[in-house]
Amino acid sequence: MKQKKVWIVPCSGIGKTYGSVARESAFIVTEDLRPATAQIMPLALLVPEDSEARQAIRESDSITIDGCKLACAAKVVAETGGTVAHALQVLGVYREHRDLKPAGIAELNEGGKKLAAVLAAKVSVLVDEIGKERQDA
Amino acid sequence: MTHEPNDHLTLTVDKFHFAFPKGLQYSEAGLWVRREGNMVRIGLSDFAQQRNGDIAFANLAPAGTALDPGDEVASIETVKVDVSLPSPVKGTIVQINPALQQMPELINQDPYGRGWVAIVQVAGSEQDAGMLLGAEAYLELARQQAEAELQS
Numbered sequence: 001m002k003q004k005k006v007w008i009v010p011c012s013g014i015g016k017t018y019g020s021v022a023r024e025s026a027f028i029v030t031e032d033l034r035p036a037t038a039q040i041m042p043l044a045l046l047v048p049e050d051s052e053a054r055q056a057i058r059e060s061d062s063i064t065i066d067g068c069k070l071a072c073a074a075k076v077v078a079e080t081g082g083t084v085a086h087a088l089q090v091l092g093v094y095r096e097h098r099d100l101k102p103a104g105i106a107e108l109n110e111g112g113k114k115l116a117a118v119l120a121a122k123v124s125v126l127v128d129e130i131g132k133e134r135q136d137a
Numbered sequence: 138m139t140h141e142p143n144d145h146l147t148l149t150v151d152k153f154h155f156a157f158p159k160g161l162q163y164s165e166a167g168l169w170v171r172r173e174g175n176m177v178r179i180g181l182s183d184f185a186q187q188r189n190g191d192i193a194f195a196n197l198a199p200a201g202t203a204l205d206p207g208d209e210v211a212s213i214e215t216v217k218v219d220v221s222l223p224s225p226v227k228g229t230i231v232q233i234n235p236a237l238q239q240m241p242e243l244i245n246q247d248p249y250g251r252g253w254v255a256i257v258q259v260a261g262s263e264q265d266a267g268m269l270l271g272a273e274a275y276l277e278l279a280r281q282q283a284e285a286e287l288q289s
Binding site: 068094 | 190191193194214216242245
């Protein structure tokens with residue numbers, strides 16, 4: 001049976017470098033690395049009380065990617081009734097890759113793009129793990 | 138708005154809340170100083186840590202480093218800026234907070250406790266302490282800086 005895609009929920013983080021890294025990594029996962037098993041959920045769609053997105057987010061696991069400690073993506077998914085299978089923070093990944101210092105907002109610098117790619121790879125592994133757990137269940 | 142719950146002052150500017158323990162002294166650059174015998178423990182104030190943002194890395198000058206006021210005792214890289222932290226006192230570093238190597242976020246989480254930066258054997262006179270501010274004076278400085286930042 002075909003599995004529901006895992007939701008990738010980046011923070012909105014508009015105008016913030018780390019928010020841009022979060023969004024960029026979500027696009028890499030859902031468009032390039034795991035388009036068949038993951039799909040992006042814009043945070044803004046979860047805010048309206050009557051949105052279809054709120055129902056949809058409850059029907060599959062989510063991986064949230066936040067740009068700062070406010071963790072808006074993780075909080076909103078949880079408050080919506082969704083399942084946060086993994087909550088990642090850009091800063092945590094950057095601490096593991098200090099050479100990839102992100103800068104820029106509208107357009108990330110080279111470090112930011114590479115950091116987004118590293119983060120996307122990490123998220124893709126988590127997407128695969130969720131898929132395997134579902135198969136084993 | 139300010140009020141005094143117990144042993145510290147608090148300041149609220151817009152949606153931000155800042156705490157200032159009364160027993161500490163503060164430098165204008167935002168470092169706090171706690172007297173511990175002939176040594177001082179120093180760290181980054183709540184206002185300064187919030188203003189600078191989430192800390193990614195903290196680089197501390199090693200133990201044994203002689204400092205004059207204004208010399209860099211540490212530098213931090215945050216999600217917003219890279220900041221050099223000038224020593225608020227004259228002396229020699231006798232201990233740095235080893236936890237900050239792996240968990241620099243302690244400065245954000247507990248700026249007056251587990252997020253302390255260094256312990257310094259002071260060499261200056263009481264006159265040097267005159268360069269430092271009490272909690273009330275520093276709160277006023279923080280208020281001015283926070284309000285100016287909101288308007289910018």
